[in-house]
Amino acid sequence: MNGLLRIALKLLLNDRGKFATLVLGITFSAFLIMQMTSMFSGVLYQSSANIVNIGAKMWVMDPAVETPQNSIPMPDDVLDAVRSIPGVKFAVPLYVGAGLVKLRDGTYQSATIIGLDDATLFGRPKIIAGNILDIYKNNAFIVVKDSNYRMLGSPKIGTSFEINDHRAVIAALAHTSVPGLFGLPTLYTTYTRATQDMPSTRYMTSYILVQPKGAADIMPIEAAVKRLGYLALTDRQFVARNDNFYEYKTGMGTNILMMTLISFIVGLSIAGETFYMFILDNLAHFGALKAIGAKSTELIQMIMFQALVVGFLGFGFGVLLSSGLIAIAKIRIPNYAAMVTYGTLLLAFGMVGVISIFSSYIGIRKVTRIDPFDVFRG
Amino acid sequence: MILTATGITKHFGEAQSLTYALRDVSLSVDFGEMLYIVGPSGSGKTTLLSIISGILRPDAGRVVVKDRDIWSLDADSLAGFRLQTIGFVFQDYHLFPRLTALENVAIPLILRREPWGKCLADAGKMLQIVGLAQKQTLAPVKLSGGEQQRVAIARAIVAEPDLLILDEPTASLDGETGRKIVAFVKENILNEHRAIIIVTHDSRIYEYATRMIRMEDGRIVPGQEAVYEK
Ligand SMILES: Nc1ncnc2c1ncn2[C@@H]1O[C@H](COP(=O)(O)OP(=O)(O)O)[C@@H](O)[C@H]1O
Numbered sequence: 001m002n003g004l005l006r007i008a009l010k011l012l013l014n015d016r017g018k019f020a021t022l023v024l025g026i027t028f029s030a031f032l033i034m035q036m037t038s039m040f041s042g043v044l045y046q047s048s049a050n051i052v053n054i055g056a057k058m059w060v061m062d063p064a065v066e067t068p069q070n071s072i073p074m075p076d077d078v079l080d081a082v083r084s085i086p087g088v089k090f091a092v093p094l095y096v097g098a099g100l101v102k103l104r105d106g107t108y109q110s111a112t113i114i115g116l117d118d119a120t121l122f123g124r125p126k127i128i129a130g131n132i133l134d135i136y137k138n139n140a141f142i143v144v145k146d147s148n149y150r151m152l153g154s155p156k157i158g159t160s161f162e163i164n165d166h167r168a169v170i171a172a173l174a175h176t177s178v179p180g181l182f183g184l185p186t187l188y189t190t191y192t193r194a195t196q197d198m199p200s201t202r203y204m205t206s207y208i209l210v211q212p213k214g215a216a217d218i219m220p221i222e223a224a225v226k227r228l229g230y231l232a233l234t235d236r237q238f239v240a241r242n243d244n245f246y247e248y249k250t251g252m253g254t255n256i257l258m259m260t261l262i263s264f265i266v267g268l269s270i271a272g273e274t275f276y277m278f279i280l281d282n283l284a285h286f287g288a289l290k291a292i293g294a295k296s297t298e299l300i301q302m303i304m305f306q307a308l309v310v311g312f313l314g315f316g317f318g319v320l321l322s323s324g325l326i327a328i329a330k331i332r333i334p335n336y337a338a339m340v341t342y343g344t345l346l347l348a349f350g351m352v353g354v355i356s357i358f359s360s361y362i363g364i365r366k367v368t369r370i371d372p373f374d375v376f377r378g
Numbered sequence: 379m380i381l382t383a384t385g386i387t388k389h390f391g392e393a394q395s396l397t398y399a400l401r402d403v404s405l406s407v408d409f410g411e412m413l414y415i416v417g418p419s420g421s422g423k424t425t426l427l428s429i430i431s432g433i434l435r436p437d438a439g440r441v442v443v444k445d446r447d448i449w450s451l452d453a454d455s456l457a458g459f460r461l462q463t464i465g466f467v468f469q470d471y472h473l474f475p476r477l478t479a480l481e482n483v484a485i486p487l488i489l490r491r492e493p494w495g496k497c498l499a500d501a502g503k504m505l506q507i508v509g510l511a512q513k514q515t516l517a518p519v520k521l522s523g524g525e526q527q528r529v530a531i532a533r534a535i536v537a538e539p540d541l542l543i544l545d546e547p548t549a550s551l552d553g554e555t556g557r558k559i560v561a562f563v564k565e566n567i568l569n570e571h572r573a574i575i576i577v578t579h580d581s582r583i584y585e586y587a588t589r590m591i592r593m594e595d596g597r598i599v600p601g602q603e604a605v606y607e608k
């Protein structure tokens with residue numbers, strides 16, 4: 001390493017109090033930013049679980065539906081109307097609802113019931129035990145083996161219980177890629193059985209899943225569905241609508257944003273202030289270096305390097321701490337939604353970057369303005 | 379001549395607070411000289427030192443050091459000139475408190491981009507010369523005033539400057555230590571390839587001068603120059 005940078009590093013490390021304050025301040029800031037944004041992106045991710053797990057290209061729904069967490073049933077004739085839209089390769093109904101499961105020991109447990117189109121089973125999960133065709137057996141349900149599976153008493157193939165006062169038998173075990181947001185177990189069955197067993201409203205179709213013939217058909221289908229008085233969205237659009245709902249309509253996103261900004265400002269002020277004090281402490285010595293013959297660019301390099309070192313360390317510790325905590329929480333709370341993504345890392349990195357740049361900027365301003373003559377005069 | 383300054387003028391402040399620190403000062407220094415600049419406080423000694431060493435720009439006048447008109451250089455070249463040619467001992471030392479004595483001494487070499495190991499090795503030799511071989515790894519605060527001064531001198535000479543400049547080097551030392559240090563500098567550092575300029579008003583060290591000039595009120599007092607045995 002360049003000798004001057006080495007000196008810069010020693011000046012920084014040997015001032016242990018300020019060094020620790022700087023790193024801790026940035027760690028704290030990066031940690032909070034990571035925690036909040038990871039929690040939020042986890043919530044967004046899991047709230048889109050059904051969209052991802054079912055995997056349909058297009059979704060038709062009541063225009064008032066904001067998120068796949070709930071649905072508004074549509075009359076049966078909508079399905080026929082959608083099927084007759086040009087550009088629709090096929091369209092199938094989907095039932096999504098809640099069922100009350102009465103376990104063997106007499107306790108009750110809520111579960112998400114998904115009813116797949118009887119003819120095609122479109123949107124079926126990946127089977128990990130048993131056979132998908134067993135879904136057609138009497139009272140058959142397929143249970144998803146995720147972190148909520150044990151809430152149903154970890155049923156095996158053949159285990160039976162009651163759902164909404166109807167007998168239910170586990171016919172197979174399945175796996176889905178994204179766990180749901182609310183920590184409920186999920187049971188798949190056929191559309192017919194789901195709508196027979198869960199009678200609640202007159203209408204039963206929660207969503208209509210549509211496969212367009214080609215990408216060019218998407219826009220016309222959306223327009224045609226709109227004329228029917230319903231809303232058609234591609235899976236991406238549905239995810240975006242869900243994100244938008246959580247970000248703005250629940251106020252969660254705005255709050256997270258504000259708290260992230262506050263953590264940023266706290267980190268900025270702690271680090272900025274401490275770095276400024278550090279520079280002030282060393283100002284006369286930087287002046288002496290200048291008198292001896294250091295160029296301004298060399299002093300700037302030293303200061304930027306110091307700011308960079310604390311920035312990287314703080315970011316590293318913050319990310320380690322936050323992902324460590326999330327990992328531990330996930331072991332203890334299987335449904336813990338937080339998720340470290342490239343986006344959250346990038347955001348925290350960017351904010352720490354701004355803190356470092358700001359700190360070095362005020363240091364550089366100070367140091368480039370010292371007059372070595374003042375140092376010489378004492 | 380190692381240094382020739384002609385017609386140096388420098389003022390500070392404006393209107394009411396305007397003071398002339400230097401008025402048309404001319405000065406030449408030859409190789410091998412240990413020149414003392416003496417005079418009362420406020421007479422312009424530090425200002426003159428700063429101008430001839432490339433730290434403070436004069437209002438008027440020329441400074442030629444080893445055939446270079448230093449005030450015609452741009453800021454970076456001037457910094458380079460100071461690094462290559464001048465060794466500074468500041469009045470209050472300005473050692474880095476968070477570096478060891480050894481690292482402090484190595485700084486001019488590090489600024490010259492010499493390899494780290496060589497910087498430290500040369501700095502170590504220099505500390506040995508000033509009698510601090512045992513104290514290389516100590517921080518400056520662990521050293522006495524005289525030892526700190528010797529570290530500062532080691533730092534000033536480690537890169538073998540042509541011109542060594544000391545501003546009131548004995549101001550914060552007791553009489554005996556001050557005399558020892560100046561005697562040391564004269565014996566070990568002064569030679570026919572370089573010159574030393576010392577600003578002081580400490581009469582206890584006058585005996586080491588090879589020439590002495592007196593300043594008063596921003597001028598060199600004529601007829602007060604004294605030349606001694608080298
Ligand atoms: N930066 C400055 N601003 C204003 N006045 C200054 C400055 N530096 C020096 N002076 C004035 O210039 C004169 C000479 O100062 P200086 O060279 O420090 O004297 P000496 O070193 O002989 O004590 C003094 O009157 C001092 O007050």
Ligand SMILES: [Mg+2]
Pocket residue numbers: 423424425545
């Ligand atoms: Mg002075």
